[in-house]
Amino acid sequence: MSGSQNKICSYVNHLGERCHAPTHLSEFCYWHDHATDKSPLDTAEKLEAYAHSGGMMHGIDLKNANLENLNLVNHACSKGFDLTGADLYRANLKGAHLFNVVLIRASLMKANLSYANIHCAHLEECNLLGVKFHHTKIEHIKTGKMIIQEEKGIDLERQGEYKQAQEQYEQAEEVYRNLRKASEQQGLFILSGPYLRKELTMRRFQHPYFSTKRFYSKIVDLFCGYGEDPFRVISFSWLLIFISSIFYYIFGLRFTGEFQVFSLQSSVEENVIFFFECLYYSVVTFTTLGYGDFIPVGYSRIVAALEAFTGSFTIALFVVVFVKKMTR
Incomplete structure (x- = not known):
């Protein structure tokens, strides 16, 4: 009995299978053996036969494998072949057809995916460092909320290993940049936008936590998502308008020669009406319309000056970001 077991592969996947x-x-x-050379020209053909015969694809070792023009599309099932945990380090996948393939927790490090088709591929927690995406079809790929290098960097930073974390963030920036360039090359700007934001975020994380560059980068992200999120500009605008109106409410405004300000001696109705007047004035100031019906006094002048300056800048920023998104 033990002799027959020795003739069966010892690989066990994460599910215990x-x-x-x-x-x-x-x-x-052959497929789970790390020492076996898989560079022969017929490796792709053998792998196709193995996959279609129902062989276990989890964790297969394809380091340096010659898989040019591999056709690993599972036509018999809506779900693609599952290569979870597979090692494709430096594999030649040029021209391969990998539609809907599952490569979760796999490694494609330095693999050649030039002219390959990986539409709808599942690449969550997959190592994509150094992958060649030259003319690779990547529409609808799924890389998850964060790639593996970003996740490792965050964990290392929490542990106080800042130098190692910086290296992971640098690698993550490279991966996101390659994905962004590949997306732009194919005109997939909806896909490239989030990758651009991730790329610049990883660049920000490489700066010291309390540094001018990191602070400035964070402000740009909060303002407009690095030029990719016009709704952030709108949200910031309304927040600034509301906060400024509170200051006007406290410091007071002059209307038709009469000074108005929040007062506990005034009725609730009068205070509520005055707050909405302050909100109206804040909108007018933010948009630099300047009707002149209300006049800031005291500290309200400082708030009005800052709001008017910020408002003119924010409106211009919104136009730039919005046009950028719409022209795509």
Whole structure:
């Protein structure tokens, strides 16, 4: 009984399932054996046959494998072949068809995906460092909320390992930049926008936590999402208008020669009406319309000057960001 077990591959996946392929030169089968050379020209053809025969694809070792023009599209099922945890380090996947393939927690590090088709591929927690995306079809790929280098960087930073975290952020920036360039190359600007934001965020994380560059980068992100989120500009505008109106409410305004300000001696109705008048004045000041019906006095002048300056800048910024998004 033990002799027959030795003839079966020893690989067990993360679900506790065992590969039932026969062993090759070690305790593992041909596809799970780390020492087996998979550079021959017929490797792609063999892998296709193995996949269609129902062989376990989890964790297969394809380092330096020659998989040019590989066709790994699972036509018999809506779900693609599952290569979770597979190692494709430096694999030649030029011209490969990998539609809807699952590569969760796999490694594509330095793999050549030039002219390949990875539409709808699942790449969550996949190592994409150094991947060649030259003319790669990447529409609807899924990379998750954050790539593996970003996640590692955050964990290392929490542990106080700032130098190692910086290296991970630098790698994450490179990955996001490559994905962004590949998206732009194909005109997939809806896809490239989030990758641009991630790229610049990773660049920000490489700066010291309390530094001018990191602070400035964070402000730009909060203002407009690095030029990719016009709704952030709108949200900031309304927030500034509301906060400024509160200051006017406290410091007071002059209307038709009469000074008005929040007062506990005034009725609730009068205070509520005055607050909405302050809100109206804040909108007028932010948009630099300046009707002249209300006049700031005292500290309200400082608030009005700052709001008018910020408002003119924010409106111009919104136009730039909005036009950028719409022209895509």
